[in-house]
Amino acid sequence: MKKEITIYDIASQIGVSPTTVSRALNNHPRVNERTKKKIYETAEELGYQSNIFASNLRRKYTYNLGVIVPRLDSPFQSSVLAGMEKMASEAGYNLIISQSLDSLSKEIANTKSMFNSRVDGLLVSLAADTGNIDHFQPFFQKEIPVLFYDRVPEQNQFTGVVIDNVQAGFEATSHLIDQGCENIVHVLGNPKINVYMDRLKGYKYALMDHDKHYNPDYVIHLKLDEHAGENIVEQLLNMDPVPDGLLVSNDTCAASCVIALKKRGIEIPRQMAIVGFNNDLISRMVDPNLSTINYPSFHMGEVAVKNLINHLSDEENQLLQKTETITLRFSLIVRGSSNRLAL
């Protein structure tokens, strides 16, 4: 290990105190311009690199933001992360990213680890089985801002970025009804997650709004992955009456349903109209293309980080602890999988 260049080296090199060097490097106004220039030059020349540990130790600030996502390898989450990274890097922050794998115990471990790493702020999309948010208590107590996005806690006492999932579920369902669907099945993931719960609400409201009867048998809960389609379609075809509309809470799963239905010779959208969620790549690739809710994932990442950093740089604490929820706009994209009227 080579010796490190410190501000002391720079200081002695040009016969000035470390204090002045420190101030110069931080561009403190109370340092003579000529001195500054000389210090910059010497620093450059010696290949000086600031020791952030020393700096952090004094300042208690890391310029690191923690992120806890359910899984890294999901089209939605990776798009959010891309937005976060862009914003963070522009503002000079690093992102420390970890995944909970939808397990509460891992989420707790991650939270602890983030706390010990002393991130300046935390961005979280909750694990499926996270019932309460007590494990964030250390952050709350130390007044380190925690911002939830997409999958947020039940309680209303948090800062978060979401879309109006009730409305999204409502619009998607209403659209299916408008297309003449009589019996609409809704497939969703773990109902403990607000996202799914809200969409389900929207689904019910839409039925009510159109004087349709709500049939609990038409609601299917399961893991929304690429293999679910077969199982779902099997169930659909055994229902009485066989449904003619399908609202699936993510595109991957919706696409797998499309495939399973086609395999059985069922015409889409004539016999079965389908709407997914997220506007993932797959929704534009499957045949027929999936109608879906366009989820502003990248933007959500940007907004979340932007907002968190605003909180952090808010010296006067004017925003701090102000509980607020930012709701982003979504839109229903109608494509072949549900567009009966265009037939």
Next chain:
Amino acid sequence: MKKEITIYDIASQIGVSPTTVSRALNNHPRVNERTKKKIYETAEELGYQSNIFASNLRRKYTYNLGVIVPRLDSPFQSSVLAGMEKMASEAGYNLIISQSLDSLSKEIANTKSMFNSRVDGLLVSLAADTGNIDHFQPFFQKEIPVLFYDRVPEQNQFTGVVIDNVQAGFEATSHLIDQGCENIVHVLGNPKINVYMDRLKGYKYALMDHDKHYNPDYVIHLKLDEHAGENIVEQLLNMDPVPDGLLVSNDTCAASCVIALKKRGIEIPRQMAIVGFNNDLISRMVDPNLSTINYPSFHMGEVAVKNLINHLSDEENQLLQKTETITLRFSLIVRGSSNRLAL
């Protein structure tokens, strides 16, 4: 900001020196078991949290690994990251992740930022336009291990994790030839990237091996995204003779080709047999399913981190600076898009 609990608080609480507390908390053997127990209890009771800055400042070790990926929102990269995160978190390391967006200048900025953050090691998949790797020089000089994966530098002087892309290109092309394809087009991305260059080599070798003529016009370079299919198919149909085999260097793009071809009524695989790369979700969803090279992305992430950590914990420097490349196994998955013989 509440006052922080330090080892001094613990020390004075039970009338012992900070030295002993520090040693106890690090489970140093030279501390009496009884004393240790008391220190642990008091630490717990006071809600002590170690200050990693102070610790890092002394130890010069962060337990942070840097990762620079071309883009966060790619199925391949996010799967690699998932593997990395799993391994890192098991070993007690954090991941600081940033994206270069395939721009050299951003990669340089990211590298600097990682260096200033004093990560213990760096994992890199290079940007498309990265010609040389001079910007990693500070890492090399300070002997901070840098491990490249997938997209690695031209030079042979690096530690890296890859698959044998020459062989993969060879096998994929040979497979198409075996299926009776006479004229095979190869679509690939920026040829400055080793991955694409190597596959092109494999493509050529396979042609040679089967006594087929190599036609440079049959090699198309462009951005491999979901929109490329139209453009590619347009080109294909204007070729003379019109090709009957297509090797596309990623699944997203290959899937878009499938769609564009079907739109024009071209039968797959009879008139055009197609092989993609990566075994992304989309390859299993498009109709017909895509034959593809199964890329061990998750595993690649695991192996990369595992290996990096091995380097780091190698006290005696036995491994250090030993240039080595780990080559992972890939496999060709044959599906409907190329399986003519099954027709």
Next chain:
DNA sequence: ATAATTTATGAAATCGGTTGCAAAAATAGA
């Protein structure tokens, strides 16, 4: 009982910036 070890603990220096306070230098004002 005394010397030789072994075990347990502490004092103080150190890691490298940052910052409150005070002094020195430069400039302005009378």
Next chain:
DNA sequence: TCTATTTTTGCAACCGATTTCATAAATTAT
């Protein structure tokens, strides 16, 4: 020229844990 300001600079303490070296206490050997 001398006092009042304003600019620049530096001293020294501090952030909190780690570690070297030395010493005290306990244990074993002689």
